[in-house]
Amino acid sequence: MPPTTISSNGSADQTAVADPSGSSTQAVHGHLSQRVWQPHHALTTPITQTATYTFKNTADLCDFMEAKMWGGGQERGEYGRYGNPTVRSVEKRIAALEGGGDALLFPTGMTAVTHTLLSILPTGSHIVMTNDCYRKTRQFCNTFLTRLGIQTTQVPMGDYIALADAIRPQTRLIISESPTNPYLRVADLERVVAIARQHKRIKTIIDSTFATPINQRPLEFGIDLVIHSGTKYLGGHNDVMAGVVVGDAGLLHALRQSQGMLGGVADPHAAWLVERGLKTLALRVRQQNATAQTVARFLENHPRVARVWYPGLPSHPDHDIAKAQMSGFGGVVSFEIAPLTGEEPADTTARFIDAMTIPYIAPSLGGVESLIEQPAYMSFYELSTEERLSMGIKDNLVRFAIGIEDTADIVSDLTQALAKI
Ligand SMILES: *Cc1c(COP(=O)(O)O)cnc(C)c1O
Numbered sequence: 001m002p003p004t005t006i007s008s009n010g011s012a013d014q015t016a017v018a019d020p021s022g023s024s025t026q027a028v029h030g031h032l033s034q035r036v037w038q039p040h041h042a043l044t045t046p047i048t049q050t051a052t053y054t055f056k057n058t059a060d061l062c063d064f065m066e067a068k069m070w071g072g073g074q075e076r077g078e079y080g081r082y083g084n085p086t087v088r089s090v091e092k093r094i095a096a097l098e099g100g101g102d103a104l105l106f107p108t109g110m111t112a113v114t115h116t117l118l119s120i121l122p123t124g125s126h127i128v129m130t131n132d133c134y135r136k137t138r139q140f141c142n143t144f145l146t147r148l149g150i151q152t153t154q155v156p157m158g159d160y161i162a163l164a165d166a167i168r169p170q171t172r173l174i175i176s177e178s179p180t181n182p183y184l185r186v187a188d189l190e191r192v193v194a195i196a197r198q199h200k201r202i203k204t205i206i207d208s209t210f211a212t213p214i215n216q217r218p219l220e221f222g223i224d225l226v227i228h229s230g231t232k233y234l235g236g237h238n239d240v241m242a243g244v245v246v247g248d249a250g251l252l253h254a255l256r257q258s259q260g261m262l263g264g265v266a267d268p269h270a271a272w273l274v275e276r277g278l279k280t281l282a283l284r285v286r287q288q289n290a291t292a293q294t295v296a297r298f299l300e301n302h303p304r305v306a307r308v309w310y311p312g313l314p315s316h317p318d319h320d321i322a323k324a325q326m327s328g329f330g331g332v333v334s335f336e337i338a339p340l341t342g343e344e345p346a347d348t349t350a351r352f353i354d355a356m357t358i359p360y361i362a363p364s365l366g367g368v369e370s371l372i373e374q375p376a377y378m379s380f381y382e383l384s385t386e387e388r389l390s391m392g393i394k395d396n397l398v399r400f401a402i403g404i405e406d407t408a409d410i411v412s413d414l415t416q417a418l419a420k421i
Contacts, residue, residue: 019096023214024282030093045089047272053077082260086268090275094234094244097213097278098226101249104256105242105271109209109229111264112243113137114144116225117173119258120203120251123149126170130187132157132180132392134207135379157185158317164195171199177207178218179322182334182375182399183309183392184210186318189221189325197222203251209233209366214285215328225251230274232366233331236284239367240273242266284368284404288331291407295400296333298411304352304418306396309334331402332365336394337421346385346395348421349374353398355417358405365401370410372400 019031029035038046053076055061064076077083087105095103106112117140121127127141131154141152151170155162157180174196178187187206196202205225206218212233218226228234230242245255259265266274289312296310308315311322312329322329337349353361359370363378373379376395380388385395402410 022282023097026093026097027214027282028279030089031096034092034096036089045086045272045275047268048077048085049268050077050084051080053079081263081265084265084268084271086275087266087271090271090278091244093275093278094213094228095246097281098219098246099213099217100219100226100246100252102252102256103244103246104252104259105230105244105266105274106259106264107243107266107270108241109227109231109243110136110140112227112229112245113207114140115259115262115264116205116227116245116255117141117145117175118262119255121145121148121150121172124170125150125172126168127152127173127175128163128166128171129154129174130157130163130176130180130185131155132183132185133175133177134181134209137175137177137207157183157187160188160191160195163192164198167195167199167202171202173203173205175205175207177210178216179210179311179318179330179332181210181332182397184311184316184318184330184332184334186311186322186326188321189218189223193222210330210332211326212281212285212330212366214282215289215330216326219247221325224248232364233285233288234278234281235274235367236277236281237273237367238364238369238371240270240277242270242274285328285331287404288366288402289328291402291405291410292331292333293329294407295402295410295414298414299333299335302414302418304338304421306336306338308336333400333402335398335400337396337398339396340421344395346374346376349396349398350377352417352421355420356413357417358410358413359400359403365399367401368404370401370403370405372398375399 091103091105129152153166155166176187192204196204203224206223207227208218209229209232225245225247228244230244235242293312296308296313299305300308310333311318337352339345340348353372353374356372359372362371375393375397376388380393
């Protein structure tokens with residue numbers, strides 16, 4: 001799919017020249033042909049901290065309204081819920097990075113997910129979802145969407161026959177994460193698209209948060225919409241929440257219209273922080289990819305570790321597909337601590353985590369600081385071991401979200417912590 005550029009009114013300019021820049025250049029500059037000269041010769045995008053926009057006189061207002069009626073008029077702002085230049089700037093950069101016609105920024109990743117599903121799914125429709133999806137996304141489908149008469153079928157990740165079989169006449173959407181959390185399963189995007197395209201009205205969505213546009217560009221495989229939690233790698237500093245949806249300009253236009261109604265708009269200061277984070281995205285992700293690969297190999301050879309889940313390892317069930325469709329395997333490594341006789345696996349694992357000195361114990365991932373967690377306690381605390389196991393979450397599982405600290409320091413921290421158990 002040839003990259004397109006977005007004119008300031010948000011519509012895609014299909015005739016624009018493709019941007020031949022690499023991902024680092026794009027992360028810093030966005031699409032080079034869209035360079036914006038800022039007020040006061042500033043290099044950076046100003047934070048336009050305004051809730052509304054003014055009109056000089058009634059004629060000015062009428063000109064704007066007239067242009068808007070004819071589909072233009074977006075050169076300037078009208079009201080904060082309908083757009084903001086700082087937000088627009090980061091949207092264009094993310095669209096360029098993903099190779100999409102347009103992008104829409106949201107205050108959180110979950111607003112991006114819920115807004116998109118609410119906007120595109122008619123009452124009575126049906127979703128097919130892979131079972132390793134973000135837990136809150138699954139809960140949203142099983143609670144809110146069920147109330148609207150929208151049914152969801154979960155299929156095992158990696159089972160494409162089950163995926164094709166789950167499709168009903170009412171199916172409008174196939175949604176998957178890739179890679180998934182916490183087992184880093186990778187969806188075969190070509191197969192997902194091929195299954196969807198056997199039917200007329202099925203759209204495909206990939207939550208690509210764990211991959212980032214540096215490691216994977218799902219739109220190039222024919223996926224319709226890509227979603228990111230910008231809170232993770234895009235922002236990259238564990239200091240801002242954001243979400244984004246990227247795709248073709250027509251679909252994005254419809255989502256933008258409903259954003260004016262549903263009202264989940266990103267704050268300009270948050271947008272500015274995401275844009276600042278984006279400039280170092282390629283650098284950070286390459287470092288995180290490299291450290292994660294080293295850590296995964298180190299853990300796989302360690303006697304205190306029972307199993308490692310990392311798509312960059314040949315032992316991972318989706319290694320071949322990851323190698324074919326990703327240019328890096330990401331910064332998250334999941335692994336199981338080998339059980340000890342006479343101690344609950346959950347306790348051994350907790351002792352290991354508590355012995356680590358570099359990573360903080362915290363949810364989230366993708367920032368400069370390494371974070372570590374035991375999913376049994378962090379996301380599934382209220383469940384019994386048996387209930388967790390039925391959801392595929394073992395008590396000895398560790399999710400390690402690697403930051404940008406020195407690889408050698410992280411490996412020696414793991415070495416000393418594993419020696420303590
Ligand atoms: C964090 C996350 C979300 C939700 O994003 P928020 O910014 O926390 O709302 C959705 N999907 C994935 C894969 C995530 O990791």
